Amino acid sequence: MSTASPITSPSPSRRPSTRPINPGDRLFRRVLMGLSGVVVAVLALIAIYLAKLSWPAIHEFGLGFFWTTDWDPVKEHFGAGAFIFGTLVSSFFALALAVPLSIAVGLFLTELAPPRAAAVVGFMVEMLAAIPSVVYGLWGIFFLAPLLRLYVQPFLGRHFGWLFLFQGPPYGIGMLAAGLILAIMVTPTITAICREVFRAVPNTQREAALGLGATKWEMIRLAVVKSSWSGVFGAGILGLGRALGETMAVTMLIGNRNEISTSLFSPGQTMASVIANEYAEAGSNIHVAALAYVGLALFVVSFAVNHLARRIVKRLEMGGTR
């Protein structure tokens, strides 16, 4: 009796696809469901644990934590303002370089390159995403930073030193180096999305422009770029999500000084890099809590930014088949 045969089970036709009657299928389904649940649980546990760990700091410093810049483990007073500043400046500087570059590469790949060249260049750009972060850091320290210190920064200081961005001694390592390495690291992400967005523009639009006597450049501007702005924006936000949380290469290159400086030549600190630098030697509970508080903020912001980017890109994909 208790071993009800599949045929007599109450309502076999109600959800036939999600409620398998074969015992093997049922087991299979439960295993997959359990494993998927693990992923969700891990995400929730990270958030809960971060919140719990940072509770003393939240309680002690409140929201003021995010705009005070005083980070003093000895006096046990912590404010993350300088790291937030460093994160924003390095990320937006990186985007300012990477977005135009990615648009250019995306347009080249979809509109201009012969198919074989597009395949090779597209593959190379994707490979940039496969290089481990620490390798970028090494390259940055031993190649990029000396290059900046010896040539680029003296040049910028000499000719554009009147601008607040390019003042101070050339260290090589600093905000400029971190921003450049971030730009290289987010370019593959942004390029890949830009490429998809441009590819989604129907050919009839290109022919409409050409048929009106547009040159290739005018055709690209009128038919491709103008209708792609929201997608490119989404790509930029997705790149921002990557740049905000990038840790290893930035930690190796940013100089790790807990200060706000308006010059890109100066060393700085980001939310990610301060955690990587200090977690090992954080002695007091409140120091650990403050680091966790920074981590929690980074977690929430990255989550929100990624979610936003996905929504923009998804909406575009659905509207793209006009």
Added chain:
Amino acid sequence: MTPATNAAKPPIPEPILSAKDVNAYFNAFHAVRGVSLDVEPNSVTALIGPSGCGKSTFLRTLNRLHEEIPGARFEGEVTLEGENIYGRGMDPVQVRRKIGMVFQKPNPFPSLSIYENVVVGLTLAGVKDRRLLDETAERALKHSALWDEVKDKLRAPGTSLSGGQQQRLCIARALAVKPPVILMDEPTSALDPISTARIEELLGELKKEVTVVIVTHNMQQAARCSDRTAFFFMGELVEYDRSTRLFTNPQDKRTEQYITGRFG
């Protein structure tokens, strides 16, 4: 003046557009085979034939759009008002400003307003004079019989209009630059019967100012609106004659079979 091609009956003394021995290829595929055809000024010329007969490809050689497709190749000569548009030093961009095109699917630019869509050909050519742009927009929209429907919402996006309106917007966009010739590639195939009828009506008006070459898969349409009809089959121009004659008294067996619906 121009030697009469054996296809043009009766011969057209002063064609505005003249194709001589046009061959078009996609890689190894020979899509258009030795087509010669003269187009009479201020007329509507219809190109008909079964799918894949080369009529659209031939049309796209007339404004050098064919060559934009990867692997496409062209041989022959096309003259517009006596000038070879494939001649040495001819810029395809300049050619396309003189020979406008309306496509199968209405394709206004989604990021531009109705007004901007109409005058985009002028703005591309560098015209900035506001008055001239306004006048052109009104003239072209009136000419394409769309003015009354859109005059109060010129700032709305071009894609907010119905399919038939969008196609008339595309006709206005082509008319705005005052080309002597407009090519239409099955302009009503994506439209409902009422919108189709409006565009067919429009063709009769348009030919007072421009010359129209229209590809259609609809024989009734060709018979109703065109002065001359060319029948294409397997990449060749089989028969070219006054529409009244071609549809009532075709000279070629294949034309007769096609227009009586025995294939295609």
